[in-house]
Amino acid sequence: MLRQSEKTVLFIPALGKGRKMAKVLVIGGAGYIGSHVVKALLEKGHQAAVYDNLSTGQKVNLFEQAEFIEGDILDSGLLFDTLRNGFDAVVHLAAKKAVGESMEKPNKYSINNIQGSLNILMAMAECGVRHIVFSSSAAVYGMPEYLPVDEAHPLNPINYYGFTKLEIEKFMDWYDRLKDMRYVALRYFNAVGYDSEGKIRGKEKNPQNLLPIIMETAAGVRDGMSVFGSDYDTRDGTCIRDYIHVSDLASAHVLAIEKLIEGMPSAVLNLGTGEGTSVKEMIDAAEKVTGKKLNVTYAGRRAGDPATLIASSEKARNLLGWKPQITDIEEIIRTTWNLEH
Ligand code: UDP
Secondary structure (H helix, E strand, O other): OOOHHHOEOOOOOOOOOOOOOOEEEEEOOOOHHHHHHHHHHHHOOOEEEEEEOOOOOOHHHOEOOOEEEEOOOOOHHHHHHHHOOOOOEEEEOOOOOOHHHHHHOHHHHHHHHHHHHHHHHHHHHHHOOOEEEEEEEHHHOOOOOOOOEOOOOOOOOOOHHHHHHHHHHHHHHHHHHHHOOEEEEEEEOEEEOOOOOOOOOOOOOOOOOHHHHHHHHHOOOOOOEEEEOOOOOOOOOOOEEOEEEHHHHHHHHHHHHHHHHHOOOOEEEEEOOOOOEEHHHHHHHHHHHHOOOOOEEEEOOOOOOOOEEOEOOHHHHHHHOOOOOOOOHHHHHHHHHHHHO
């Protein structure tokens, strides 16, 4: 049993009249992105429940107002027992996501990502839950053939993780055709930052991504860090990525659910800012925000890294009326640094 004090209590403003409330199961809702989605749902007056096996998700990310079901997506029985309780929609973020590991242990990714997602779709179909928002990834595109990358870009994942995300998108498309289930697949670019109100306290364990590594270096958790490649054809030789704040990702999930319930057809949408930041620019901005000099080593390129990856998110802007709010890289870093020290 969770002690009440372990969960965060949110202040939820009164709802405007006539707004339709959705009952949403957030699978993977104790994780980094999922917990921000739960907060965004609750703050818009929706009802949220969290389903999570706590393999990487954390109890400190739970909210008092969202029921918690500790469960695994490989447990079809529990999924069914949960989903038959009148949910309008599912947000599915439960997945293994380490790109390198996916190449070494593909079975783990087949089982957790593909089989787990099929279990969710089957339980939804069985229980009559007709809307799903799925956390997909820019990894479905592989090496960019043109920039910015839009949703019409060829789909050639170069790692098994990206392949699993693409296959799940295809399964959802078939469930749309065969089971009348509408989906929105959100292809995230580089997710960064934390809730600016500090309500989400669970830092990711053993982070593999650039910004958390920079933060740990600034905080002295690591002695130093490496920049993977400084000879790319970019403005300063280091890789450029499209960093999108996690609270902006979260708001897109809520909008996607609302639109699906209003009757929007299924859609695949990129989520990014359309702006690129280089590794070096990120490090410089972090030094400025934290006031710390980072111990940086310039190392060789990392296999599979494109020089530049930037999203076109016009489709999300048009279909959802979505617009990222936190786009200043220093502000993004500040929301992360607040948690670090
Ligand atoms: N990167 C780096 N040092 C690190 C981690 C990442 O130079 O310790 C670079 C990486 O090569 C890429 C960028 O930072 O160009 C973003 O990497 P990340 O792993 O965060 O996300 P990805 O773009 O691979 O999904």
